[in-house]
Amino acid sequence: MSERVMSGSVDGLITLEAADALWADLTADSAVPTASGAFTCSPAHARMGYVLLGGHAVTTVSASGGQWSVLEVEVRRAAAALNSVGMDRRDLVRIGPFRGAPRLECDEETPLRWRQRIAGELQEPGGPGLAARRAAGRPYHLAGIDWRQMLVEQTRDRTQRTWWLPRAVVRLLDAAEHAETQWVQTTRTRQAGAAAAGAPAPRPYNEELRGQLYSVLSRKPGTARKVAGWACAVCRTAPAAVLDHCHEHGYVRAPLCQSCNTQERPDHLYSNDIRVANHYTRLFHTDTDDWLRHWHRCPGCRARTTLPLPHLAAWTAHIACRSLRPTHRAPRGRKPCGVLRVSWTGSQNTPRSCLITVAVDCCPSGEHRVLAQVSYREAAERFRVWLAETAPAVAAAAGPDRLDGLPAQLRPVIADTDGEGLALF
Template identity: 25%
Template sequence: MPGLRQHGHVFFGDIAVRCYRHKVRWMYDERDIRAAGRAFVELQLDLDDVVDVQLPPYRDIPERDPEECHRPDWRRRLVSWMVDRARNKLLREERPYEEWGAWRDIGPNGLPGDLTWKEFVTSSSRARHLQNIAGTRPLQLMAWSGETWLLPRAYAELLGRWEQRESELTARARLCSCGAQGPYWGGWRRYNTRTGYVTMCPPCAGEACQLYTGHLRGVLYDALRRLSTRADDYLCRLCNESPATAWDHCHEHGYVRGPLCGSCNTREGTGLPHCFLRLEGAALHLLECRGCLEQRTLPRRFHTSVVRAHLEQTERHGRCSRQPYAREVEHEHGVHRFQLECSGWHASRWTKDVTASEVAALVRAFVDTALVAGDGRPSPGDATGAG
């Protein structure tokens, strides 16, 4: 239900059904559902009255305007599906890229490369949640005439009305109460635990929320829950733009770190550790946990990222000046084995073993560097003097 964040509605064809948050659950109004059902019953779909779909040529995302990338366009979405499936077919066949040829060129069957209609439909069925437009499944109605793709006229007109309605709702949802307009894809859409999503620009969010001053540092999360202190009264202490939605806490020591918005909390909990550590203030935020601070460590899930970044900054293939790529390939008997790959002129691959004590020393050095820097912007590889 991606529309919830974007504009608070879910589409059934060209009908937008508004969603409501009630007691931590998202709900529909039954009257809206019944109205949508009646509209579908009245839709006259003549399979003999068809129109040329007129699919546009494929364009890579870097070639497109950022606004265009997210603007509803059902024709461009169909083209993207076709190209993605053609690319996935070549990847599954493990053919070298040099042998792909003009794989994006449209073949005699209307599909790119040598993709067949059966392969297209079969691969699409494996990701059905990605193969719908406006709550409908267009592949079941498409037909190839030998020269162009066809769809029933009534259905193509329905998708056109969906594009217009989706654009209108998104444009309205981009407006903050002060009148300022935010980025197209929900840049100012903030999740509020009381009302669901609201649109709020950073200045308005700063005025509406309190700044967290660290007054809960050293408090256990379980004790905080008993106090019923609300996180959404505060501004996210990482991005400093969105109202917080949850109290972030250390799962290893149990101490509260501070209030985070939904996006920052997700990055910390389930996002890529090395990406989170690059965020401004991320390392110091993790050290808001009294246990981590006293032990000069980080949660275990971040240890590998610290070591990996350190190896990439210090290891080199002979006299090559290129920074290699490192990844952990094995962890056994307390030893972490990393594989490093250099993409220089003389490409090479080698391994590096790091013991548990060396990992602890690297993490401690990284923590010390973060505390000395004080601005929350140390690189994960800044663990000099360790190992």
């Protein structure tokens, strides 16, 4: 390590300039390209009390003389986490542009919002080349990651440009945005506790928004403030931050915290093709009752005794086809082969032609095999049987004969254009 970095250390604290040099030095051989100036160049906000490095929020402190510093050990910890990330530059995720859609109010105190930042820069006249040549002080990194080195631009029909980043980078930036939100929420909680020890805790959600449409609520002023007053309807501990809704029927489910809202999403590939991540073990095993009850807060899903098509596809791959997944020898017995991937043709509106295909990607032996092809109607029937056995209370409240409190006419499937990669759920 350079003398300049080491000499800047006082009781484990180093200056922001030394932290910049340390970050660049530690991550020089990382698979994910990083940028110098992670602490001192926009959009880093050291004076706000933290700086994002990869998926971590590193706390900054004001030392003597008004100089801002950071703990060296935290920089090293964030660098080690980034260095452990593998990246396949061919495994790309589309990040824009997407058609606009109504959004809940943005929180200006969490400034990363990396998708909006990238879209804003790339849509400027001159594109990324001009943005990169702008004067110092313009944002050129996100969470210490030099995203421009990995951006892939594709053109369709010689007119429509689309932008893509490696999946590993998208995951890191999503983790950074989540870490920032958590940091801000924790800080607010501490400040509120210090200012008023008797401040009211978030109130439990008691189905106050049952049967309401997200398209209506999202346009009402003050909705975000109202949502923040509830506790998360799934974990029931963290303050709610978003209003989760069913993208097939348009009905509000419940307010959720950022963690729970992120947890239900799989690794998105395309609009009809997803990877079934390991977190589904919690959704369909240890926390099954909570999540099934939450999904069935949508009147349409509850009346049909099923799940939205992407959820049903993930359930089919993870549960219904579990016995079909091959295994390989491992140091401690056998481990499941590769990564589950599920796709579908058609939609729930045409159940006769809708077909769900479950496959295995990244098999150690190099095979990419199809495990099963299940029709939508068969998958829905298997789910109903499994639901009755696994969560009888949820199953008892579902079905076409349970019409109490349901709207007189279910809404048709709505197009949700809030980002094609995140519009499945």
